[in-house]
Amino acid sequence: MxxxxxxxxxxxLFSLGLVISGMINPAKVLGFLDILGAWDASLAFVMAGAVxxxxxxxxxxxxxxxxxxxGNFALPTRNDIDLPLVGGxxxxxxGWGLVGFCPGPAIASLGAAPEQSIAFVVAMLVGxxxxxxxxxxxxxxxSAS
Amino acid sequence: MHDFVLATIGGALIGLAATLLMAAHGKVMGVxxxxxxxxxxxxxxxxxxxxxxxxxxxxxxxxxxxxxxxIPFTVTNNMPLLIAAGLIVGAGxxxxxxxxxxxxxxGLPRLSPRSFVATAIFMGVAMVTVFVVRHGLxx
Numbered sequence: 058m059x060x061x062x063x064x065x066x067x068x069x070l071f072s073l074g075l076v077i078s079g080m081i082n083p084a085k086v087l088g089f090l091d092i093l094g095a096w097d098a099s100l101a102f103v104m105a106g107a108v109x110x111x112x113x114x115x116x117x118x119x120x121x122x123x124x125x126x127x128g129n130f131a132l133p134t135r136n137d138i139d140l141p142l143v144g145g146x147x148x149x150x151x152g153w154g155l156v157g158f159c160p161g162p163a164i165a166s167l168g169a170a171p172e173q174s175i176a177f178v179v180a181m182l183v184g185x186x187x188x189x190x191x192x193x194x195x196x197x198x199x200s201a202s
Numbered sequence: 203m204h205d206f207v208l209a210t211i212g213g214a215l216i217g218l219a220a221t222l223l224m225a226a227h228g229k230v231m232g233v234x235x236x237x238x239x240x241x242x243x244x245x246x247x248x249x250x251x252x253x254x255x256x257x258x259x260x261x262x263x264x265x266x267x268x269x270x271x272x273i274p275f276t277v278t279n280n281m282p283l284l285i286a287a288g289l290i291v292g293a294g295x296x297x298x299x300x301x302x303x304x305x306x307x308x309g310l311p312r313l314s315p316r317s318f319v320a321t322a323i324f325m326g327v328a329m330v331t332v333f334v335v336r337h338g339l340x341x
Binding site: 060061062063064065066067068069070071072073074075076077078079080081082083084085087090091092093094097098099100101102103104105106107108109110111112114115117118119121123124125126127128129130131132133135136137138141142143144145146147148149150151152153154155156157158159160161163164165166167168169170173174176177178179180181182183184185186187188189190192193 | 205206208209210211212213214215216217218219220221222223224225226227228229230231233234237238239241242243249250251253254255256257258259260261262263264265266273274275276277278279281283284285286287288289290291292293294295296297298299301302303305306307308309310311312314315316319320321323324325326327328329330331332333335336337
């Protein structure tokens with residue numbers, strides 16, 4: 058139970074950051090991405106603030122023997138730059154630039170302007186699911202995860 | 203308060219959330235990873251993921267109620283464009299193993315080479331896309 062309350066509150070905190078910073082607003086995001094137009098630089102401070110805090114926080118958090126509610130830290134271990142990474146990031150960049158929604162703010166906007174964001178979110182979930190189903194069918198399933 | 207101050211405070215809260223998710227659950231706070239694993243084929247550890255997502259949706263509702271003000275929000279009403287962008291973002295973040303939060307907020311502080319490359323690419327491509335849409339197509 059505490060595990061779920063904790064995850065809920067962390068999601069709440071993350072989303073509050075999106076609201077306060079203005080990152081939840083696609084128009085503001087497009088203004089930030091429009092570097093050769095009327096550039097709104099403010100969102101650079103969102104990433105800078107988040108990276109600075111988590112740079113220190115991540116090191117403090119992972120210094121402990123294990124997480125509060127789990128047996129171990131699930132940290133990505135891969136360091137190779139492969140085609141899916143490059144191609145996937147390129148696709149994501151195109152979609153992000155088209156309307157100004159990346160996944161976090163898109164989900165958060167369901168709590169701010171659901172009627173304006175639901176179509177994007179449903180399409181995003183469909184895109185995610187189809188891609189994962191294709192990956193699961195094309196690759197041998199890991200024996201345990 | 204100035205936009206830059208609000209952006210920095212908001213960013214700090216986002217970074218703190220990422221730290222807390224690692225400290226409490228041992229997980230990378232990548233929203234595309236968390237959300238995509240709640241879609242078929244659903245993974246077994248879905249409880250904390252659903253709780254996190256509910257928190258993300260609840261925050262703007264709580265903020266609006268507490269401050270008695272609406273959150274600035276404007277997005278295109280071009281339905282085909284919204285759907286196409288949603289499909290592309292969904293597929294791209296799964297194929298590329300992450301989005302702004304997973305690669306940017308979590309991967310950069312971990313000094314992950316994959317996240318540095320991915321973040322540079324999706325930020326750069328998004329900027330080019332906005333340029334083409336706003337200034338490149340007879341605009």
